[in-house]
Amino acid sequence: xxxxxxxxxxxxxxxxxxxxxxxxxxxxxxxxxxxxxxxxxxxxxxxxxxxxxxxxxxxxxxxxxxxxxxxxxxxxxxxxxxxxxxxxxxxxxxxxxxxxxxxxxxxxx
Amino acid sequence: xxxxxxxxxxxxxxxxxxxxxxxxxxxxxxxxxxxxxxxxxxxxxxxxxxxxxxxxxxxxxxxxxxxxxxxxxxxxxxxxxxxxxxxxxxxxxxxxxxxxxxxxxxxxxxxxxxx
Numbered sequence: 001x002x003x004x005x006x007x008x009x010x011x012x013x014x015x016x017x018x019x020x021x022x023x024x025x026x027x028x029x030x031x032x033x034x035x036x037x038x039x040x041x042x043x044x045x046x047x048x049x050x051x052x053x054x055x056x057x058x059x060x061x062x063x064x065x066x067x068x069x070x071x072x073x074x075x076x077x078x079x080x081x082x083x084x085x086x087x088x089x090x091x092x093x094x095x096x097x098x099x100x101x102x103x104x105x106x107x108x109x
Numbered sequence: 110x111x112x113x114x115x116x117x118x119x120x121x122x123x124x125x126x127x128x129x130x131x132x133x134x135x136x137x138x139x140x141x142x143x144x145x146x147x148x149x150x151x152x153x154x155x156x157x158x159x160x161x162x163x164x165x166x167x168x169x170x171x172x173x174x175x176x177x178x179x180x181x182x183x184x185x186x187x188x189x190x191x192x193x194x195x196x197x198x199x200x201x202x203x204x205x206x207x208x209x210x211x212x213x214x215x216x217x218x219x220x221x222x223x224x
Contacts, residue, residue, distance in 0.1 A: 040220070
């Protein structure tokens with residue numbers, strides 16, 4: 001079967017750096033997405049990786065290793081508004097998005 | 110601003126009473142998706158339309174139906190809601206289901222409560 005694994009919950013301190021990991025086992029690979037979802041709201045797109053390496057976008061960076069079936073989302077200079085769930089999703093060979101359950105990130109002052 | 114709109118934001122229905130959720134988009138995207146998401150779980154794809162072509166997920170219950178009368182609108186009909194159908198229903202769109210990033214853009218969701 002297809003599977004996306006992420007930690008259920010993480011806690012970090014305002015101003016710090018946090019790395020959220022995602023491992024996947026899917027039928028084929030056509031890109032990996034990270035979405036942010038605040039409680040009770042819809043997911044919003046953060047980043048897309050299809051080739052190995054690091055994609056940087058402001059305070060957020062996303063890394064991909066296809067050979068290891070692994071990605072991480074790196075959040076720098078954490079702000080209270082970054083408290084949210086972060087969902088990893090992989091597009092498989094049928095161009096279907098396989099979603100992880102999300103990592104709930106709690107930011108403490 | 111181009112966007113995905115869902116109505117209503119909150120819907121309360123009674124057990125077994127049909128309900129319709131609506132989604133509209135001004136992005137002119139070809140693909141529209143309906144997801145069900147329960148608390149702390151991954152979004153679960155119910156179906157998607159590539160233009161007018163309807164694609165049903167194998168494990169989507171028959172209780173769920175969908176209509177896409179034109180490019181801009183898509184509806185989710187729940188014929189006989191059960192307590193287990195209480196969830197957030199998310200509509201999303203993307204330009205094209207194949208190739209490139211084809212990022213999905215989500216509406217704000219409809220929170221369904223079944224009494």
